[in-house]
Amino acid sequence: MAVTPFVLLSYNAEKIIPDGGRYLSPSALDDQDAMESYFFVIDGDDVQQAKQILVNIRNHLHTKIYLKPVVLGVGVAQKDRLLHASVDLISHMDETAFPLSHEQEEMVNAIRSNKAFHQKETSILGAQQISLRILRFMSSRQHIEQEPIGSPNILTGYSYPMLEVFFPNIDSSIWDMLESLKNQHLIEGRFMSKAYHCTHCECAFLDFMETCPDCSSPNIESDDMLHHFRCGHTEAMQKFKRDDMLVCPKCHLGLKQIGVDYDKPSLVFSCNECQYIFEEPDATTVCYNCSRRTNPENQVQRVIYAYRITALGQNIAIFGQEQLFTKVLKENLNIISHDAFQRIVEIEVARIKRYKSTQSSVVILDLKGLSEALVDLGERGVSFYKDIAAAFVAELRTSDAMTIVGRSKVTILLTETDTVGAEIVMQRMILRVDCIFYAVLSVSSSVTGRVMAMDHDFDLKKETHGLG
Amino acid sequence: MLWDVFSTVQDFTHFFLYLDADRILHYFWMFLIFDLPRYVLLDLLVIFIYLPLKYIHRHRDHRARQQLFKERPLVSIIVPGKNEGKHLTKLAMSLRQQTYSKLEIIIVDDGSDDDTPVVGRRLKQQGLIDYFIRNEERGGKASAANTGLIYAKGRFIVHLDADLHLNNNAIERVILPFMIDERIGMVGGDVRVRNADDSLTARVQAIEYMKGISVGRSVASMVGMLRIVSGAFGAFRADVLRDELKGWDVGPGLDGDITLKFRNLGWKIFHEPRAVCYTHVPNTLPKLARQRLRWDRSIVRFRVRKHVHILKVSKNFRMLDFLTVFENLFSNIFLNILWWMYLFQIVFFDSEFLLRIFVINYFLYLASNIIAYIIALCLQGDTLRLKDYALVFFLPLMPFYIGFYLRVVRTYAYMSEFICKSSYNDTWNPWKVSSIAKKEGL
Numbered sequence: 001m002a003v004t005p006f007v008l009l010s011y012n013a014e015k016i017i018p019d020g021g022r023y024l025s026p027s028a029l030d031d032q033d034a035m036e037s038y039f040f041v042i043d044g045d046d047v048q049q050a051k052q053i054l055v056n057i058r059n060h061l062h063t064k065i066y067l068k069p070v071v072l073g074v075g076v077a078q079k080d081r082l083l084h085a086s087v088d089l090i091s092h093m094d095e096t097a098f099p100l101s102h103e104q105e106e107m108v109n110a111i112r113s114n115k116a117f118h119q120k121e122t123s124i125l126g127a128q129q130i131s132l133r134i135l136r137f138m139s140s141r142q143h144i145e146q147e148p149i150g151s152p153n154i155l156t157g158y159s160y161p162m163l164e165v166f167f168p169n170i171d172s173s174i175w176d177m178l179e180s181l182k183n184q185h186l187i188e189g190r191f192m193s194k195a196y197h198c199t200h201c202e203c204a205f206l207d208f209m210e211t212c213p214d215c216s217s218p219n220i221e222s223d224d225m226l227h228h229f230r231c232g233h234t235e236a237m238q239k240f241k242r243d244d245m246l247v248c249p250k251c252h253l254g255l256k257q258i259g260v261d262y263d264k265p266s267l268v269f270s271c272n273e274c275q276y277i278f279e280e281p282d283a284t285t286v287c288y289n290c291s292r293r294t295n296p297e298n299q300v301q302r303v304i305y306a307y308r309i310t311a312l313g314q315n316i317a318i319f320g321q322e323q324l325f326t327k328v329l330k331e332n333l334n335i336i337s338h339d340a341f342q343r344i345v346e347i348e349v350a351r352i353k354r355y356k357s358t359q360s361s362v363v364i365l366d367l368k369g370l371s372e373a374l375v376d377l378g379e380r381g382v383s384f385y386k387d388i389a390a391a392f393v394a395e396l397r398t399s400d401a402m403t404i405v406g407r408s409k410v411t412i413l414l415t416e417t418d419t420v421g422a423e424i425v426m427q428r429m430i431l432r433v434d435c436i437f438y439a440v441l442s443v444s445s446s447v448t449g450r451v452m453a454m455d456h457d458f459d460l461k462k463e464t465h466g467l468g
Numbered sequence: 469m470l471w472d473v474f475s476t477v478q479d480f481t482h483f484f485l486y487l488d489a490d491r492i493l494h495y496f497w498m499f500l501i502f503d504l505p506r507y508v509l510l511d512l513l514v515i516f517i518y519l520p521l522k523y524i525h526r527h528r529d530h531r532a533r534q535q536l537f538k539e540r541p542l543v544s545i546i547v548p549g550k551n552e553g554k555h556l557t558k559l560a561m562s563l564r565q566q567t568y569s570k571l572e573i574i575i576v577d578d579g580s581d582d583d584t585p586v587v588g589r590r591l592k593q594q595g596l597i598d599y600f601i602r603n604e605e606r607g608g609k610a611s612a613a614n615t616g617l618i619y620a621k622g623r624f625i626v627h628l629d630a631d632l633h634l635n636n637n638a639i640e641r642v643i644l645p646f647m648i649d650e651r652i653g654m655v656g657g658d659v660r661v662r663n664a665d666d667s668l669t670a671r672v673q674a675i676e677y678m679k680g681i682s683v684g685r686s687v688a689s690m691v692g693m694l695r696i697v698s699g700a701f702g703a704f705r706a707d708v709l710r711d712e713l714k715g716w717d718v719g720p721g722l723d724g725d726i727t728l729k730f731r732n733l734g735w736k737i738f739h740e741p742r743a744v745c746y747t748h749v750p751n752t753l754p755k756l757a758r759q760r761l762r763w764d765r766s767i768v769r770f771r772v773r774k775h776v777h778i779l780k781v782s783k784n785f786r787m788l789d790f791l792t793v794f795e796n797l798f799s800n801i802f803l804n805i806l807w808w809m810y811l812f813q814i815v816f817f818d819s820e821f822l823l824r825i826f827v828i829n830y831f832l833y834l835a836s837n838i839i840a841y842i843i844a845l846c847l848q849g850d851t852l853r854l855k856d857y858a859l860v861f862f863l864p865l866m867p868f869y870i871g872f873y874l875r876v877v878r879t880y881a882y883m884s885e886f887i888c889k890s891s892y893n894d895t896w897n898p899w900k901v902s903s904i905a906k907k908e909g910l
Contacts, residue, residue, distance in 0.1 A: 229900055279599055
């Protein structure tokens with residue numbers, strides 16, 4: 001079946017489609033053509049409608065929809081800077097020509113060929129799911145740094161246009177999410193700026209003003225303090241001014257040269273409302289959105305980063321969070337591939353069948369709760385996984401073999417160990433893992449396991465079927 | 469051995485008792501004509517006039533205190549200084565524990581390069597002081613004090629050194645004279661020695677302060693001839709200091725200078741011996757010499773040069789001011805010259821009795837010091853501490869300290885100031901200020 005190169009999404013059903021494309025209503029994203037097409041084209045002149053279509057795409061549950069490159073017509077893109085920045089490509093589309101140039105096509109292909117694009121969506125709901133979707137999106141566009149764009153039209157002052165469409169509600173959740181992913185080293189930030197946000201409403205538009213410490217009025221003035229060397233008189237510069245000259249009000253001599261006749265040791269402030277004289281004004285902020293007056297130190301100060309996905313983040317984007325555990329385990333234990341493990345087991349079964357005097361066992365452990373732990377622990381997750389790996393190292397011998405099945409299941413071959421011995425080893429490992437869970441997360445683990453005797457008709461494939 | 473001592477004492481006693489009046493005057497004129505009246509007879513006025521008057525006026529003092537707490541005028545405390553961070557917290561605590569609490573505390577940092585800005589800003593944040601003003605460039609003490617004056621809103625200004633410790637009623641006591649007599653423009657606090665236990669040098673200074681400041685200034689204040697209010701602890705009428713005089717002039721010796729200016733305007737100067745503060749004094753002789761050189765040079769610079777007009781007859785001539793400055797110059801510069809002449813006389817003309825004259829002089833000066841010390845004890849009364857009584861054991865050192873050490877230092881100070889104008893090279897002021905003062909002879 002021929003693939004439709006692109007799908008044009010528009011509220012205008014009578015739109016003429018360029019060659020190779022197909023029209024779909026924005027509510028028909030589950031259509032097979034939408035799923036298989038190379039990219040979406042959002043059509044229309046209305047900015048709000050275009051935004052809504054984009055939000056619908058990015059919030060779809062299927063990777064092939066929400067990660068798909070989105071092309072926007074130049075007409076509507078020019079109307080809104082943020083909308084322009086929130087799509088992958090801008091095209092001078094007309095009713096007859098294919099909307100993409102050769103370079104743009106290459107970019108579309110790069111996104112489509114990314115492994116994240118072909119991942120099955122998890123069924124986990126909530127924040128973790130959004131974080132995974134963000135990671136997958138950033139992974140599929142790993143060449144693009146997600147730069148913040150400042151805009152007076154956004155309450156928070158800065159926007160990450162490509163990412164913001166994943167968040168249906170306008171609140172601080174995108175900031176929290178990006179901060180969380182950065183803390184877990186899944187994305188890395190490049191410093192761009194710092195900004196104060198209102199502690200009450202997240203608004204970035206704050207009026208910083210200096211006020212009188214006595215009456216809080218912003219109607220204050222500052223002046224240089226002048227020190228006349230000759231007589232030691234010190235007063236605000238204003239008091240020295242006589243016509244265009246500086247004359248000491250104490251000794252009535254003219255001040256000519258700074259550094260020779262006088263200096264300016266400090267500043268002095270005065271309030272035009274209450275006449276109070278002070279050395280340092282108070283600072284306050286007034287939020288343009290909620291009008292609340294707050295001290296600057298009580299406002300939220302955010303560091304604004306441009307974000308890029310890390311190698312670890314890409315790993316998780318492709319394989320999910322459980323894969324991180326596999327990586328750590330491989331670094332710390334002699335993990336062999338599943339195929340190699342299978343072969344060793346077959347050799348061991350053959351050996352037992354021949355000599356009949358020895359007995360070996362296989363232990364399968366299901367390490368549940370690992371991904372949830374990573375979400376809770378953030379960057380400490382790696383050391384947590386290392387502790388668990390160390391628990392295995394402590395119990396296993398060099399003659400034992402180990403592999404990982406699925407995302408959190410560990411299969412271990414215990415040579416020359418009967419099921420009783422294997423049961424003891426397994427319980428010890430479960431106990432150690434349980435202790436680590438309790439020490440780090442203050443909860444018991446839900447690790448389970450089972451022991452299998454390797455007799456002459458043992459079939460690993462049969463025993464581990466359905467584990468992954 | 470004992471017999472030798474006895475015979476020597478007998479010899480000295482015999483020598484002294486059998487001298488006729490002419491010979492006594494010839495050998496001991498310095499003590500009998502100048503130092504006895506100046507150090508003993510004048511001090512006795514405390515016993516016979518000052519304290520009885522104080523007792524008689526006790527109800528007036530009580531009423532003044534009631535008036536002070538009824539009116540509760542704002543008192544601005546100005547603390548200028550450089551690199552005084554280590555003292556500021558204690559001083560601020562001491563000020564916040566005062567019996568008179570309507571205070572406005574202004575600390576001026578005169579270009580410190582230690583942790584003073586950190587300490588000052590912390591005290592401000594904690595609400596222990598009202599202002600911390602940082603002058604990035606050092607301008608000298610007068611400049612720093614004048615900076616503080618701009619912010620001061622009080623009816624009275626108190627100038628304090630940062631290393632002081634105040635008795636908890638010191639501010640109340642130093643303000644009370646203003647409520648008693650509205651012609652008083654300045655009040656001096658009673659500066660005492662805080663670190664007397666540090667060394668012998670500090671102990672003899674403690675006795676000197678008891679005599680010179682407590683007793684000497686109380687007497688001078690009583691007779692209307694007080695010529696200095698210590699810069700360490702002095703209170704001023706703000707309207708005069710700020711509006712009429714426009715603050716302090718360039719130092720060193722700015723405390724004596726501002727006192728004379730108040731006097732010139734006709735204001736009374738008062739010393740209050742019960743407004744007690746304690747200061748650190750130099751604890752070694754070289755450090756002490758440096759301090760005294762600065763003080764003594766300022767006498768020449770300000771009394772002889774800057775305010776010499778007081779000694780001249782003019783339309784603003786005031787006899788009391790004339791006498792005050794004259795007494796100051798006489799007792800310091802002239803008597804110092806006389807002391808060298810006296811020394812010259814007994815060494816070269818009366819050398820046969822040199823030892824006897826020296827020993828008898830020692831006992832005469834010791835006796836005068838004991839009398840002055842007893843008067844100081846009477847004057848300071850309930851403000852004395854137990855360790856102040858223990859200073860009695862160090863009185864025998866005083867004739868050497870005052871009679872020789874201070875006179876030698878003073879002589880060197882006067883000569884260097886008269887000949888070289890050394891005070892202008894003193895690092896107490898930054899060079900940018902000193903150079904102009906030197907150029908213009910200020």
